[in-house]
Amino acid sequence: MRRLIFALCILGICPGCWDLKEINQLALVDTIAMDQDENGKFHVYFQVLNPPSIEARRSGPSKAAIYTYEVSSPTIGRISEQTGMVMARKLYTSHMQCYVISERSARKGLQNYVNFLENDPERRTNVYTVVTEKPVSTVMNSFTVLDRVPGRNIRLLLDWHARNFGINKLPIRMKDIVSGIPFSRPSIIPLIQYTGDRASSKADQLDDINATKETLKLSGGAVIYKAKMVGKVNNEIKNFYYVLNGFATRITETVKVNGETVDVEVTGIKVKRKRETDNGLIIQLEARLGILNNEQNRRVSVQNIRELEQAFDLFYKEKGERFVRLTQEKNWDLLGIGDTKQGRGNWKAIQVKFDIHSKVRFLGNTITPYE
Secondary structure, eight states: OHHHHHHHHHTTOOGGGSOGGGGGGEEEEEEEEEEEOTTSOEEEEEEEEOHHHHHHTTTSOOOOSEEEEEEEESSGGGHHHHHHHHOOSEEEOTTOOEEEEEHHHHHHOSHHHHHHHHHOTTSOOSSEEEEESSOHHHHHTOOOSSSSOHHHHHHHHHHHHHHHTTOSSOSOBHHHHHHTTTSSSOEEEEEEEEOSSSOOOSGGGGGOSOTTSSOEEEEEEEEEETTEEEEEEOHHHHHHHHHHTTOOSOEEEEEEETTEEEEEEEEEEEEEEEEEETTEEEEEEEEEEEEEEEOOSSOOOHHHHHHHHHHHHHHHHHHHHHHHHHHHHHTOOTTOGGGSTTTTTOGGGSEEEEEEEEEEEOOSSOSSOOO
16 A cells, blocks of 8 residues: 555655545546547547556566546446446546547537536546547557656646746646637647557557657647637747747747858747737737857857847748738637727737847857857
8 A cells, every 4th residue: 555655646646635445446547538430429538547557667567557448428428427337446537637639529629528527526627638630549548758657748748848938837728728718819739649650558669769759749739719629730830829929938949140040049028919000909029039059150249149139020020920811811810819809800800010129148158159
């Protein structure tokens, strides 16, 4: 029992509030995935932790850290009944890591699934949600490297993704999808892609040194509007969405200065919106630039720094204009203009302009590339 409790603590699960006699009667759910086929039948996958193996693997052979149970039902409300046919334990979801939704389910709509979760007080909607392009069965029946619990691996990947943008919490929880239903601005939920051709369902397959061959990675975003997936965007658009909507305070960009490449870390991002006229909107963005990689064949001077600032300002202005054109073409109000008094009911008529101001600061030990 002590080893079981120790293993749970490794996973960040505190069993102190439980009756110890009941631990072995619980199925500790780490991840839930949902798919709905062409006939409308629901297929739900529960990844259940196997805590003794997580603790024992330090000194013993590799064992499965999780087990995946698949249940099917013609209606979402009878899923719990079906789990009782294959699992003689009570589902415990208080320490869930994430929800995984298939792309075809997301395109059909998630509102019924969200309502099902909200109707049961034991289920949680304040955990991350991702959409997968690969079959859910492949994702849910695969181990991942470094962390052999896939759900925890996905959560840590998303947490690291958020920190890279200076975001405390990405707005990608199931409750964020619910709260966004009344609004004009869609949510962008990360797309998870499995890189292997087949599921790596055996622990000994993780002995391969190539860690990117069979693993999960972020591959853009799913645009969710009114709890329904309406399209996809690449990582560049998804990241810029975080910037322009005030979620991100840090990002990395590549700028051309006099035809040469300069990689910069953009920090301290501040975005303000200013109403210009009844049908005009100015988005003001201020930021600091740190030079990460400078491929210019010239010495860094005051004039060169100014050229970099001007190049970045023009680059971001053009990037913003392309972003606005995309929103118009796709009919996605990614800037949330329709949620304002100015744009309500006719957001596409609002003319958006960008006012960009950047200031270079230095990060390293030298400001001039070695010759």
